[in-house]
Amino acid sequence: MPALPAHLDRDVALARDRANPLRDRRDLFLLPEGTVYLDGNSLGALPRAVPERLQETVTAEWGRDLISSWNTADWINLPRRVGARIGGILGVSGEDVWVSDSTSVSLFKTMVAACRLRPGRRAIVLERATFPTDGYIAASVARMLDLELRWCDSADPVAAIDEDAALVSLTHVDFRTGEMLDLPGVTRAAHDAGALVLWDLCHSTGAVPVDLVGPGVDFAVGCTYKYLNGGPGSPAFMYVAPRLQADLDQPLSGWMGHARPFDMELGYEPVAGVGRLASGTPPVLALSALEAALGVFEGVDPAELRAASLSLTDYFIELVDVRLGGALEVVTPREHARRGSQVSLRHPDAYGIVQALLARRVVGDFRTPDVARFGFAPLYVTHADVYDAVDHLVAVMAEEEFRRPEYATRNVVT
Numbered sequence: 085m086p087a088l089p090a091h092l093d094r095d096v097a098l099a100r101d102r103a104n105p106l107r108d109r110r111d112l113f114l115l116p117e118g119t120v121y122l123d124g125n126s127l128g129a130l131p132r133a134v135p136e137r138l139q140e141t142v143t144a145e146w147g148r149d150l151i152s153s154w155n156t157a158d159w160i161n162l163p164r165r166v167g168a169r170i171g172g173i174l175g176v177s178g179e180d181v182w183v184s185d186s187t188s189v190s191l192f193k194t195m196v197a198a199c200r201l202r203p204g205r206r207a208i209v210l211e212r213a214t215f216p217t218d219g220y221i222a223a224s225v226a227r228m229l230d231l232e233l234r235w236c237d238s239a240d241p242v243a244a245i246d247e248d249a250a251l252v253s254l255t256h257v258d259f260r261t262g263e264m265l266d267l268p269g270v271t272r273a274a275h276d277a278g279a280l281v282l283w284d285l286c287h288s289t290g291a292v293p294v295d296l297v298g299p300g301v302d303f304a305v306g307c308t309y310k311y312l313n314g315g316p317g318s319p320a321f322m323y324v325a326p327r328l329q330a331d332l333d334q335p336l337s338g339w340m341g342h343a344r345p346f347d348m349e350l351g352y353e354p355v356a357g358v359g360r361l362a363s364g365t366p367p368v369l370a371l372s373a374l375e376a377a378l379g380v381f382e383g384v385d386p387a388e389l390r391a392a393s394l395s396l397t398d399y400f401i402e403l404v405d406v407r408l409g410g411a412l413e414v415v416t417p418r419e420h421a422r423r424g425s426q427v428s429l430r431h432p433d434a435y436g437i438v439q440a441l442l443a444r445r446v447v448g449d450f451r452t453p454d455v456a457r458f459g460f461a462p463l464y465v466t467h468a469d470v471y472d473a474v475d476h477l478v479a480v481m482a483e484e485e486f487r488r489p490e491y492a493t494r495n496v497v498t
């Protein structure tokens with residue numbers, strides 16, 4: 085095997101980790117010793133502060149103080165409080181963010197609200213390669229509001245936008261390939277045609293800083309269990325530009341979005357601001373865990389976060405190129421401006437490769453039909469992790485470990 089170029093050495097990786105201004109953040113997480121975790125783009129790691137906070141919420145707030153905690157622990161304002169913290173990470177006012185439901189439900193609420201702001205227009209534009217739930221929800225919204233679902237190509241979404249488009253709903257970073265779309269450019273084109281935009285930021289927030297205010301983004305939704313580390317099933321966030329909030333008419337107008345929920349009035353009068361996106365009782369345990377988890381972002385400079393992410397993905401791509409010589413195709417764009425915080429490798433035996441890596445305690449994931457996906461959460465993944473992951477990948481390929489018979493049957497969740 086040819087010698088590894090000196091700049092790709094493990095010692096150089098360690099030196100880069102020591103020079104990373106965010107190096108101390110990894111200690112804020114509870115990561116299992118000896119595991120290289122490259123799946124934070126599916127489920128973020130556990131922040132140290134979460135178990136203690138959950139213990140407190142369950143035993144003291146729920147167990148001891150019981151129903152008083154809606155007031156004494158301010159449970160009622162958790163969706164707003166957590167929204168304000170996420171607003172800080174997104175670079176928007178905390179008043180414009182609400183956190184209450186799953187990503188899918190949040191997409192439904194914002195898609196319907198957006199289309200109702202553009203009456204008379206006939207189409208929802210979204211890309212063919214979208215995460216399935218975005219497509220399923222948009223199809224239901226289209227049926228409900230009697231609109232057309234117009235599929236576009238992520239290589240040129242603008243081509244599908246015209247004066248008939250009510251809403252352009254796109255994913256900023258593609259879950260399969262890690263490709264990042266031109267958010268300001270597409271937003272401008274949509275606005276020029278009089279349409280509104282909704283960006284799904286699931287694979288961006290917490291790893292890829294996004295400017296929502298400059299381009300005037302109308303709506304954004306993103307999950308909190310990936311790079312925001314809120315835990316399995318933690319609720320998603322919804323962002324609505326302030327200029328649209330007063331006219332916002334969302335479809336699940338429950339009592340928690342009422343101006344005076346405890347007056348128990350017959351008629352619905354939405355509260356001012358994003359609070360009207362609320363429907364029912366907020367998921368208090370999940371929101372408490374998420375609130376504690378977000379502490380790891382306190383004081384993080386978005387530019388440093390992006391630099392750390394790009395340095396990790398650059399290093400991974402270069403090692404794969406040099407050490408695996410094209411055995412796996414790098415499908416993620418190499419240009420920084422078109423790359424999120426994951427790298428996807430294509431191979432016909434991608435499922436077996438991911439399983440064989442898992443057996444070596446390198447955690448990535450598989451996306452059908454042939455993608456092995458690796459996420460680089462910049463607050464806890466190191467260059468040394470990257471070096472070790474590729475070292476294991478080289479061994480898996482050399483020994484053809486992916487051919488083991490037990491990998492012929494896929495797990496339910498991949």
Ligand SMILES: Cc1ncc(COP(=O)(O)O)c(C=O)c1O
Pocket residue numbers: 186187188189215217218255259284286287307320
């Ligand atoms: C782009 C994108 N949208 C939506 C979702 C999921 O939605 P939900 O949180 O409702 O499962 C995911 C991942 O699960 C995703 O990657």
Ligand SMILES: Nc1c(O)cccc1C(=O)C[C@H](N)C(=O)O
Pocket residue numbers: 125126127259286497
């Ligand atoms: N939300 C997930 C789940 O409930 C189980 C397993 C995986 C997920 C994911 O988040 C998948 C992820 N959005 C993806 O990009 O594929």
